[in-house]
Amino acid sequence: MKRRLVSGIASWSAAALLMAGCNMGGGGDAEPKLKALGKDEKATIKVMSTWDERMFNQQYGLLFYAKHPNIEIQVATTQGAITYGPDTDVNAEFEKFIEEHNPDVLMLTPDLYERMVEKGKLYELESVIKQDKFDLAGIMPGVLDTIKTYSGGKLYGLAPNFNSQALFYNKTLFERHGVPLPKDEMSWEELLELARRFPTTGDDSSRVYGFSLGNLDSVFRFAMMIGSTKGLSFADPDTLTMTMNTDGWKKAAQLALDSYKSNAIYRPNPNQQFRGGSMEEYYKQEPFIGGKVAMMLSGTYYMESLKQAKTALKDDAPQWDLVTIPVDPNNPEGSPSSFNIGQIFAINSQSPNLRAAWEFVKYINDAEYARVMSKSSSMTGSVTTRSEYFQDPEGRNVEAFYKIKGNSAAYNRSMAKLPQTFMSQLYPHAELEFKEVMEGKKSVDDAIQAIQERGQTELTKAKQAKDQPK
Structure with a gap:
């Protein structure tokens, strides 16, 4: 990969220097510099988006127009342009779309971002970040490290949002049953021991369950979760060989099975799904919010549900907080995190509108945009990558979503290689x-x-x- 990066960078850097009007003086400084747009200078950029134009403008475009009225955006949506099938090479289809539409700004998945960097298709951002004194310090280090992992240690894109998981817990239930509160970086064994301390007696309508996997309820998925935390791989993506028949996987499977057999894990009953009613009734039947589950794995999006539940239930809403997902106690830094960057915004190295494209990427990743968007609900359940504006007004431990650095990029890249x-x-x-x-x-x-x-x-x-x- 390093060789491809070097050759790719060499092929496009010269063109970028010419287009950007680089000043080669100043002691031989060859870093490309982007000339600022004039006060009345107008520009048009095309942005490749996986969303339709309405959704894109609602999330990004309208705020950008208010700040940069002289820059027009054309949205090149991939919706309807790519047909997905069991044999579709999605990244190849996206590359074909990029070749046909030649967008200035690209909304990329991490694996497509890596692929585009390898081919020298993206504009390297570090020199213009330095030139414009763009504040990287406010962005969570884990975000920048993850992006750099995909691109040879350099930045060719930025991500304004991320998704992650944490362990939500009901403080009232823990206090009522005399169970010690969860803590950050527990092992799976510690978490499940806490879950088993809640009583398992009583009928399904009245008893409390110690733990729920939320929407991920599945014994096999749970075993996979435990195994990946312990650094186990179930398949070698390079040789396409299964690697699951090991003592490590058997122990992970046994732990998952024993936990379900202990009756400490909540399993949704398909015959008791919500059939309609008021919002208050809806939230009361929801397992965690309704006080049926003491701990639950869920994502950043769930905080919005809890916020709305408090409005509907008032004093009956749960008193809750967060800790990190479990880690391998022998290697907490090496445990895969649940940290996920869905979209990386990058600039086409062949764009004739590099400055205007950078102004867009810069704006949606700066502190002003993060401050405004932190006041509204995200359409995707993601949250800002600027930690200053990802805070809980009641002081809850939202750092749990990004505290574990782990090596999720390497794990995701290996998973992406599997059929x-x-x-x-x-x-x-x-x-x-x-x-x-x-x-x-x-x-x-x-x-x-x-x-x-x-x-x-x-x-x-x-x-x-x-x-x-x-």
Whole structure:
């Protein structure tokens, strides 16, 4: 990758220097400089967006126009332009879209961002960041580190928002049952021990459960979560080989299964779904908000639900706080974080409108934009990457969302190498295997062996299909 980066940078840097009107004087300083737009100078930029024009303008465009009325934005939406199928190479389709539409600003997923950097397609930002004295200090270090991980240690893009997970807990339930409060960087064993300290007696309508996986309820997914925390890999993405039949995975699976068997983990009943009623009734039947669950894994988006619940329930709303997701106590810094950057904004290295494109990228990543957007609800559940404007008015521990640095970029990159249909084919089979273990029909060892074999069959099929001439 390093060799490709060097050759890519060499190929476009000369062109960028010419387009930017670089001043080569000053002791041989060859860093590209972007000339500022004149007071009345107008410009038009095209922005590639995975959202439609209305949603894009609502999130970014309208605020940018107010600040930069002389810069017009044309939205090149990928919606409807890319057909998704089981064999679609999504990144190749996006690259084709970029070649056809030649946008100035690109909204990229991290893996597409990495691919574009490798090919020398993106404008390197560090020199213009330095030139404009753009404040990077206010952006969470984990965000910048994650972006740099995808691009050889340099910045070719910035991300205004991120998503993450944390462990929400109901303080009232902990105090009522005399259970010590959770803390940051617990192990899975510590979390589940707390969960088991809540009483497991009583009928389903009245009892309290210690822990919920939220929308991720699944024994196999839970085992996968525990295993990844402990640094285990279930497949080698480079050789397309399953690596799950190990003692480490068996222990992770056993911990997940024992936790479900202990009846400390809440499982939603499909026959008791909310069928309609007032907002107060809706929130009261929601497991965590209604006081049925003491701890729950959920994302940044859930804070908005809790905020709305307080408006509807008033004094009946739960008293809650946050701690980090569990880590491997032997390697807390190496545990994968739940930190996720969905979109990175970058500039096309071939853009004839580099300054105007940079003004857009700069604005949606600066403190002013973060301050304004922190006052409104995000359409995507994401939150600002500027920590100054990601605060809880009641002093809750929102740092839990970004405290664990981990190495999520490396994990996500390895997952992206696996065939797109692989996981969707493996999960249902693996869940059935774990169901048989729960019912006492099969041992953990036999279930892991069966998942290993089924997974290898699917990976081999994918490899053969990939190797076939087209």
